[in-house]
Amino acid sequence: MAFICPHCNCVAYTRTSRYLSPLTQEEYLQCTNIVCGHNFTLFRTVRETLSPPALPKAGIHIPMATKQRLIEMQLEIRRQKADTENQLELPGLTA
Ligand SMILES: [Zn+2]
The missing domain is CATH 1.20.5 (Single alpha-helices involved in coiled-coils or other helix-helix interfaces)
Known part of the structure; x- marks a missing residue:
């Protein structure tokens, strides 16, 4: 899964993830911009x-x-x- 880095607007890709419940997943992402280097998490939830x-x-x-x-x-x-x-x-x- 890809997401836009909130700091530099480059693509960040999911490195790993885990389910917190059947409806919610936590993802760990890494920005592809090596100058930025932002690592962050996000939640995906069935809405x-x-x-x-x-x-x-x-x-x-x-x-x-x-x-x-x-x-x-x-x-x-x-x-x-x-x-x-x-x-x-x-x-x-x-x-
Ligand atoms: Zn970034």
């Missing part, structure tokens, strides 16, 4: 369910995303896709 599992496990309770949240996510994905497509256009080559 919400977008579509219910076919094989739900007893004892695992993950809140369902609201319909409003799903609509917002869909709009954000469309915005990001449009931004990416706009960035690919070369200046002076559009009609």
Whole structure:
């Protein structure tokens, strides 16, 4: 897993990780910028369910995303896709 170093904005990669619970993982990352050298930890947590599992496990309770949240996510994905497509256009080559 990669993450942006909060100090130098270079890519930092996970060196190792461990599960703290079925829903939370702790990762140890190292910045790839040798001048920066930042080592840090982060948590990854399951936040919400977008579509219910076919094989739900007893004892695992993950809140369902609201319909409003799903609509917002869909709009954000469309915005990001449009931004990416706009960035690919070369200046002076559009009609
Ligand atoms: Zn860094």
